[in-house]
Amino acid sequence: MLEVTDLHAYYGKSHILQGVNLNVQEGEIVALLGRNGVGRSTTCKAIMGEVPPQGSVKFRGQEIAGKKSFEIANLGLGYVPENRDIFPGLTTRQNLILGMKPGQKAGVGRWTIDNMFDMFSNLKERADVEATVMSGGEQQMLTMCRTLMGDPDFLMIDDPTEGLSPQMVKRVADVLQEIAKRGVATLLVEQKLSIAMDIADRVYVMGHGQVQFEGTPDELRGRDDVRKEWLEV
Amino acid sequence: MSDKAKTNASPMRAGSMSLTLTPWIVAALLLMVLPFIFNNNSSITIMNQMWITVIFALAYNMLLGQGGMLSFGHAVYMGMGGFLCMHVMNYVEDFGLALPLPLLPLFGGLFGMGCAMLIGAISTSGAGTRFAMISLGIGELVAACSVIIVAFFGGEEGISGDRTYGLPFFGIEFLKQIEVYYLISFWLMLSAALMYLFSRTPVGRMANAVRDNPERAQFLGYSSRWVRFYSFMASGFFCGIAGGLFAINYEILTEENLNTASSGIILLVTFLGGVGFFFGPIIGAIAFTLLQTVLSLETELWAFYAGALFLATVMYFPGGLAGLIMMHVPSYRFGNANKLFVPYIKTLIPGLITVLGSAALVEMIFHYRHGSVGDNEMTLFWITFDSHALVPWIVVSVITGVAFYITKTTAPALKEAWGDANTPPTSGGAS
Amino acid sequence: MELVLVNLIDGLVTGLLLFMLSAGLTLIFSMMGVLNFAHASFYMLGAYFAYQISIALGFWMGLLIAPIIVGVLGAGVERYGLRRVHQYGHVPELIFTFGLALLIEEVVQFLWGKNQMAYNIPEILNFTAFAIAGNSIPAYKIFMIFISIAIFIGLLYVLTRTRVGMIIQAALNYPKTVEALGHNVPLIFMGVFGVGTALAGVAGVIAGPVLGTFPGMAFVLGSIVFVTIVIGGLGSLWGALVASLLIGWITTFAKSYNIAMSDILNGIGIATPENLDDSIWRDLWTVTSPQIADILPYILMVLILIFRPYGLLGNRDA
Amino acid sequence: ADTIKVAFIDPLSGPFASTGTNGLHQFEFAADYMINQNGGVLDGDMFEIVAFDNKISPKESLIQLQVAIDQGIRFIAQGNSSGVANAITEAVNKHNKRNPDDRVLFLNYAAVDPALTNDKCNFWHFRFDANADIKMDAMTDSIAANADIKKVYIIGQDYSFGKAVSAAANKFLSEKRPDIEIVGDELHPIGKVKDFTPYSRKIVSSGADAVITGNWGADMLGLGKSVIENGYSGPIYTYYAAGSGITAAFGETGKGVIRLVSEGQINPPVSDAASDYYNAYKAKFPDGNIDQARIANTIGMLAQAIEAAGTADDVVKIAYELEGMTYDSIWGGQVFMRENDHQAIQNMHIQEHTNEGITFAYDGSDFGVRSIKMIEMASADSPSTCDMKRP
Amino acid sequence: MTAALELSGLTKSFGKAEIIRGVDLSIGKGERHAIIGPNGAGKSTLFNLITGRFAQTAGKISLHGSDLAGLEPYQINRMGLSRSFQITNIFPAMTVFENVRCSLLWSMGYKYSFWNLVASSKKLTDGADEILEQINLTERRNLPAGVLSYAEQRALEIGITIAGGADVIMLDEPTAGMSHSETDYIVDLIRKVTENKTLIMVEHDMGVVFGLADYISVLVYGEIIATGRPEEVRGNPKVQEAYLGEALEAEH
Numbered sequence A: 001m002l003e004v005t006d007l008h009a010y011y012g013k014s015h016i017l018q019g020v021n022l023n024v025q026e027g028e029i030v031a032l033l034g035r036n037g038v039g040r041s042t043t044c045k046a047i048m049g050e051v052p053p054q055g056s057v058k059f060r061g062q063e064i065a066g067k068k069s070f071e072i073a074n075l076g077l078g079y080v081p082e083n084r085d086i087f088p089g090l091t092t093r094q095n096l097i098l099g100m101k102p103g104q105k106a107g108v109g110r111w112t113i114d115n116m117f118d119m120f121s122n123l124k125e126r127a128d129v130e131a132t133v134m135s136g137g138e139q140q141m142l143t144m145c146r147t148l149m150g151d152p153d154f155l156m157i158d159d160p161t162e163g164l165s166p167q168m169v170k171r172v173a174d175v176l177q178e179i180a181k182r183g184v185a186t187l188l189v190e191q192k193l194s195i196a197m198d199i200a201d202r203v204y205v206m207g208h209g210q211v212q213f214e215g216t217p218d219e220l221r222g223r224d225d226v227r228k229e230w231l232e233v
Numbered sequence B: 001m002s003d004k005a006k007t008n009a010s011p012m013r014a015g016s017m018s019l020t021l022t023p024w025i026v027a028a029l030l031l032m033v034l035p036f037i038f039n040n041n042s043s044i045t046i047m048n049q050m051w052i053t054v055i056f057a058l059a060y061n062m063l064l065g066q067g068g069m070l071s072f073g074h075a076v077y078m079g080m081g082g083f084l085c086m087h088v089m090n091y092v093e094d095f096g097l098a099l100p101l102p103l104l105p106l107f108g109g110l111f112g113m114g115c116a117m118l119i120g121a122i123s124t125s126g127a128g129t130r131f132a133m134i135s136l137g138i139g140e141l142v143a144a145c146s147v148i149i150v151a152f153f154g155g156e157e158g159i160s161g162d163r164t165y166g167l168p169f170f171g172i173e174f175l176k177q178i179e180v181y182y183l184i185s186f187w188l189m190l191s192a193a194l195m196y197l198f199s200r201t202p203v204g205r206m207a208n209a210v211r212d213n214p215e216r217a218q219f220l221g222y223s224s225r226w227v228r229f230y231s232f233m234a235s236g237f238f239c240g241i242a243g244g245l246f247a248i249n250y251e252i253l254t255e256e257n258l259n260t261a262s263s264g265i266i267l268l269v270t271f272l273g274g275v276g277f278f279f280g281p282i283i284g285a286i287a288f289t290l291l292q293t294v295l296s297l298e299t300e301l302w303a304f305y306a307g308a309l310f311l312a313t314v315m316y317f318p319g320g321l322a323g324l325i326m327m328h329v330p331s332y333r334f335g336n337a338n339k340l341f342v343p344y345i346k347t348l349i350p351g352l353i354t355v356l357g358s359a360a361l362v363e364m365i366f367h368y369r370h371g372s373v374g375d376n377e378m379t380l381f382w383i384t385f386d387s388h389a390l391v392p393w394i395v396v397s398v399i400t401g402v403a404f405y406i407t408k409t410t411a412p413a414l415k416e417a418w419g420d421a422n423t424p425p426t427s428g429g430a431s
Numbered sequence C: 001m002e003l004v005l006v007n008l009i010d011g012l013v014t015g016l017l018l019f020m021l022s023a024g025l026t027l028i029f030s031m032m033g034v035l036n037f038a039h040a041s042f043y044m045l046g047a048y049f050a051y052q053i054s055i056a057l058g059f060w061m062g063l064l065i066a067p068i069i070v071g072v073l074g075a076g077v078e079r080y081g082l083r084r085v086h087q088y089g090h091v092p093e094l095i096f097t098f099g100l101a102l103l104i105e106e107v108v109q110f111l112w113g114k115n116q117m118a119y120n121i122p123e124i125l126n127f128t129a130f131a132i133a134g135n136s137i138p139a140y141k142i143f144m145i146f147i148s149i150a151i152f153i154g155l156l157y158v159l160t161r162t163r164v165g166m167i168i169q170a171a172l173n174y175p176k177t178v179e180a181l182g183h184n185v186p187l188i189f190m191g192v193f194g195v196g197t198a199l200a201g202v203a204g205v206i207a208g209p210v211l212g213t214f215p216g217m218a219f220v221l222g223s224i225v226f227v228t229i230v231i232g233g234l235g236s237l238w239g240a241l242v243a244s245l246l247i248g249w250i251t252t253f254a255k256s257y258n259i260a261m262s263d264i265l266n267g268i269g270i271a272t273p274e275n276l277d278d279s280i281w282r283d284l285w286t287v288t289s290p291q292i293a294d295i296l297p298y299i300l301m302v303l304i305l306i307f308r309p310y311g312l313l314g315n316r317d318a
Numbered sequence D: 001a002d003t004i005k006v007a008f009i010d011p012l013s014g015p016f017a018s019t020g021t022n023g024l025h026q027f028e029f030a031a032d033y034m035i036n037q038n039g040g041v042l043d044g045d046m047f048e049i050v051a052f053d054n055k056i057s058p059k060e061s062l063i064q065l066q067v068a069i070d071q072g073i074r075f076i077a078q079g080n081s082s083g084v085a086n087a088i089t090e091a092v093n094k095h096n097k098r099n100p101d102d103r104v105l106f107l108n109y110a111a112v113d114p115a116l117t118n119d120k121c122n123f124w125h126f127r128f129d130a131n132a133d134i135k136m137d138a139m140t141d142s143i144a145a146n147a148d149i150k151k152v153y154i155i156g157q158d159y160s161f162g163k164a165v166s167a168a169a170n171k172f173l174s175e176k177r178p179d180i181e182i183v184g185d186e187l188h189p190i191g192k193v194k195d196f197t198p199y200s201r202k203i204v205s206s207g208a209d210a211v212i213t214g215n216w217g218a219d220m221l222g223l224g225k226s227v228i229e230n231g232y233s234g235p236i237y238t239y240y241a242a243g244s245g246i247t248a249a250f251g252e253t254g255k256g257v258i259r260l261v262s263e264g265q266i267n268p269p270v271s272d273a274a275s276d277y278y279n280a281y282k283a284k285f286p287d288g289n290i291d292q293a294r295i296a297n298t299i300g301m302l303a304q305a306i307e308a309a310g311t312a313d314d315v316v317k318i319a320y321e322l323e324g325m326t327y328d329s330i331w332g333g334q335v336f337m338r339e340n341d342h343q344a345i346q347n348m349h350i351q352e353h354t355n356e357g358i359t360f361a362y363d364g365s366d367f368g369v370r371s372i373k374m375i376e377m378a379s380a381d382s383p384s385t386c387d388m389k390r391p
Numbered sequence E: 001m002t003a004a005l006e007l008s009g010l011t012k013s014f015g016k017a018e019i020i021r022g023v024d025l026s027i028g029k030g031e032r033h034a035i036i037g038p039n040g041a042g043k044s045t046l047f048n049l050i051t052g053r054f055a056q057t058a059g060k061i062s063l064h065g066s067d068l069a070g071l072e073p074y075q076i077n078r079m080g081l082s083r084s085f086q087i088t089n090i091f092p093a094m095t096v097f098e099n100v101r102c103s104l105l106w107s108m109g110y111k112y113s114f115w116n117l118v119a120s121s122k123k124l125t126d127g128a129d130e131i132l133e134q135i136n137l138t139e140r141r142n143l144p145a146g147v148l149s150y151a152e153q154r155a156l157e158i159g160i161t162i163a164g165g166a167d168v169i170m171l172d173e174p175t176a177g178m179s180h181s182e183t184d185y186i187v188d189l190i191r192k193v194t195e196n197k198t199l200i201m202v203e204h205d206m207g208v209v210f211g212l213a214d215y216i217s218v219l220v221y222g223e224i225i226a227t228g229r230p231e232e233v234r235g236n237p238k239v240q241e242a243y244l245g246e247a248l249e250a251e252h
């Protein structure tokens, strides 16, 4: 479904991504792991066109590198950024509504606002409060829901469990599996190794701006050397 | 990793101790010898105007660049300082007060600071639109008062005086422009140095912090409001000094010194120079004064060019002229500056010709349209020709077109050279 | 009594004219979060284009075409200028509009010269609609009222019935994120800027014949438009309307009734000083309301900002 | 032969550029047509007008003044804004005191603040226009002669000139026609009023038979149009309501309503010479107007003084020649430069905005101004508080 | 001995929503106290109340025995209380070094002075460099803070908070967004710099909480349902139900 080949990206002169190769198949959950600052978020941004990508990014066989990010989004890619970026001045509900694509009718697609409220009751309680005053965890939930409202076929989530209580982390893990069940493929950037290993079908480990390991969670569990070199300090 | 290499290769430490004196000494020397190079009275008058604007712009940038406060009414503080100095000057004349003229700007500074305290007390609680609009409102009010309250502002004629009645200062009576020039230069050096040092003090540093994130500063023990207030006061002080020097130089202050146009201009000047660097406003003030005073001697269309220059600056050099200069620091540091020399000549000379050629076309159109009947002769770049004949049009168009073409074709090479020059010499390629 | 009614109508007209300008500006303001100093220049362009068109095709074609040209120009400015500057931040944007205002004024002088243009009210509207106690109310004023109301309703519809308003507000802070949700932010920005400037153009077309069409017309308008939207609350259409009317009425009434400062001061118990002519407060004592009518909005703005930092109906600081 | 340079320091850019540019054209034309085409002055010295853009800013004016002086220019012409004139006259006075070697003369062709030839007078300043008081004297003569006028409304811009107009109107009216009731006397902010309707309402409802205003530029047009539009039909007496597009903009609406006071009769032309002059001007500046007749006088008188002094460099000598000079104006009548205050005394005209009997129309329209009344050598014996110090 | 921080009957409502519903809590000097609870329970709000960012609706907060009512955040900070933010809150345009140096200014007694030059103070420079060393950002010293990666910004956030040497330090989710290895490092760091100081911390990572805290309070729906030693809280069935659930096992 998504095929990234030899992806490079720069911030100014610093060369952050130095040839990333990865792919995600239909209905799969793929985790992208690595140390802090290794460029996982940059990978997502480069795919989304927020950072100019060099190399090839194919979505359903179509080259999307070089497209504008709204065009990419309208092809069916959804992206949940790590900084949350809750829109100030808008209520929770309005934030969710903005997640819908231009021209998308309410209630069409896999998800409705009520689904969201069912999944995360906190949001329901704060539906008409200005969203930026919500707690960190609530904002995290909202960010994810907002992207789901656009009914993406492929989802990139950057650190969805950050700031969530253990119970909520569990809930998010369930939701991610639910998302996969509804036929949405997911590229998951996750700090909490345990979660990622639990729900992912495959994992990539990044280091030095490149993919250093690719395999199933079980394979990774068996590779102490990889974990030592690329995941621990 | 590549960015590590980058960090290590750059020994410049922002806000570090290297309080190098060299630029200051060079500046002082320049100030001293300039009048010998440009020695007629009008050059000196123009330089006086320049240095006054420099002080004003630097003071303005204490707010805009360092404190992130956008003021639309800053002429008020300079004007108020100036008006007070004018009154003091007249007082000296009328009552024979023994006050040496060189001390006069101090009064302006204190009064400017007083006004800033008064208004800062209500406006500095925020920095955003609120601050900007309060400054605009106050600016308009004071400007309106200047024609209503005649007793202090003298109506639209302003108030004037004579600087020569003060106590002679070591025998100098300030009859001559050159004497005033050195007085202004002295104050310029002093104020600039003080403003520079201010930016290195704890308040000055916190002004930066408050600009970036006022809320967080509160949790570091600093009240954002007080930090802003102190910056505002300091800025008011130096504006007042500039006002005092204005009073000495022109011996008249009018409504113009307070109005919103002056406030707007100082914003433009500061920005043109570059708000991100201490010396930015200096360049801006020099450039703008030349534009306004010297270019307007050459063409009626000076404001058109000024507008175009501002647009070009914001679009292509958002760091202002100072930013443009500072862009070259890395390549210089890498010892690569020479690599840029030839490509620059190849691109910039035709570029310059393109700009001048376009300007010439604009002038010719203007002359063609608005010149009087029968007056077909016009002079451009020391060449006199007939603006209604075809030949000059063709010549200018061709020159401009060709120059533009050359610029366009050589630009990529320049870009490449630029990238080349800015690559650290040690770093081995991509990683 | 009749005069009060007349003044109410006059104030309404002034206010609505101001509203036409501030509506466009508040749209743009909410989008850029920055004062568009060139807004009044687009207003001026509207008047000049309409004048030029009216010579050939008459007033009504001017009313139709001029705003479109201005809007297209505005969109072009956004596309090729502002968009680039937007990334550098607010102050550069502001300077950009400053420079643009300078340039537009110069270009207008270049094209049309420096004199007043003979742009006049169309003949069919050049009659007295009705008169109240000898004070005639020109038909043109009634026409202005209707146009402004139509604009208000149209804008209100766009902003409340579509997601455009929300997208603009969200994109102001996180343009990339909004784009990643599938919204064509650049297009929306361009559209909004175009519509905003076109509205300024409409105001120019309509105000040109009454307030004069000359190169300084943008400058004369000055910052009052900003003051209006700040009083009303940034980004609030209702706020812009309320503030415009408020300013319209305040200035009209202040000009119509000569309230003297000395009366007010005496009224609150301060006696007029003995020898007023020598007093340094002389000028203050002799001030009358018409003298300061046009600076009242500024005073109002400063007061409002002190007590209600977000303006009358605003809810945020852009 | 040398060239004699005259610095023209006035706004050539910005909101007042139109008046400044028009003035410049008239100066250039006068110098060329009257002097240079007739062989110049002295032994063939030609006049050259050097333009300096002061952007109506006193500060810029002073800088440009310095530049002009440095270029060796000895004659400074300026007119727009009494504020600027005031700054220049003081600066010239100081300059001449401090630099006796390169003194200059200030030829004020349009700044009408009475103070410039009263309290603030100096030897280097000469005013070729009638000052505000003189004009008001003439204007009120005309009003006083009209028995139909019983109520007068005075309105002006809130600055020194507006106040001077109001004071003078009050003074002269109470002297000449004590029975006239002043039904309104007010000031409005200068250049800030966008809509004059509320003022017009007051004027209309006051029942005024005549309006007196010192407004100029957009304030004049705005006030005039608004007053007429809201139902006023009496005369509006004013100083500056012609040319610079204002005539065209008033057009039909202003007909018979706008009356202005000025020197120099344009319509009907006084002589063939005057017609030739105007036609030659039109040929050169088809879009231009001669709306400041005094400019020709200024150039003519300067030339006459230079001839009489026999030098173009010794400005003291030239100034002494100008003092007390009598000059035959191309626009008819004579101009007399009063010795005691350097105020020119000349015929004043009340002119009407109309399209009837117009030989020379303004602004490319068919409207222009026609003299309906002449006051000979207006205010020739008006007092002055000037205490002239001569070198 | 007075407690370092004492809350009594603290409530906070936003409009109709009552977020903090009567919190009583006493935190002793030198204690490391963690506050845990589900999302939206009011933990950050509690922090905001204590640090003067919000005004309480009712109740009393005292720091070292003095009432904080009506004090501004900067005044509270000067009394020796410093906090970090859950949502990164740094000075993005200034360099990393300057970020830290600014946080040293007040505590080193520079106040609003305009007669001292910051650069000439070796104490300041060394102090700031030392902090950078501790938070592992020495290499990033001269970069604008805004370009750091998310986790680096979190580390800087902590650096700024601890730099001032306050004796009560409040950290709101210090390890959020950090990977395991980084988390371990930061925990060590926190332990080191809070030696003999009072630490109040909100955290969802139970590993961190149980590794660091001397005491734990559990906040649920604006009320503290349990306070005590870690093992007591862990065993408390109410806590199990409201917060920890099976998650604990998942973590370990």
Ligand SMILES: Nc1ncnc2c1ncn2[C@@H]1O[C@H](COP(=O)(O)OP(=O)(O)OP(=O)(O)O)[C@@H](O)[C@H]1O
Pocket (backbone or CB within 6 Å): A011, A012, A014, A016, A034, A035, A036, A037, A038, A039, A040, A041, A042, A043, A082, E146, E147, E148, E149, E150, E151, E152, E177
């Ligand atoms: N705007 C920027 N300008 C310059 N450098 C940047 C910018 N954004 C990120 N970087 C640098 O790029 C590198 C990778 O950043 P990225 O955000 O992709 O990391 P990450 O793997 O997502 O880490 P984290 O766990 O911290 O989120 C970091 O070293 C960071 O400092």
Ligand SMILES: Nc1ncnc2c1ncn2[C@@H]1O[C@H](COP(=O)(O)OP(=O)(O)OP(=O)(O)O)[C@@H](O)[C@H]1O
Pocket (backbone or CB within 6 Å): A126, A129, A133, A134, A135, A136, A137, A138, A163, A165, E014, E017, E019, E037, E038, E039, E040, E041, E042, E043, E044, E045, E046, E086
């Ligand atoms: N200004 C406000 N108006 C209305 N509700 C608010 C406001 N501020 C916070 N809230 C609500 O108060 C609750 C508590 O928020 P708080 O940020 O304290 O939670 P928290 O315990 O820190 O949660 P998290 O672990 O997710 O960060 C949330 O449900 C939030 O939506």
Ligand SMILES: [Mg+2]
Pocket (backbone or CB within 6 Å): A040, A041, A042, A082, A158, E150
């Ligand atoms: Mg990341």
Ligand SMILES: [Mg+2]
Pocket (backbone or CB within 6 Å): A135, A136, A137, E043, E044, E045, E086, E172
């Ligand atoms: Mg929280």
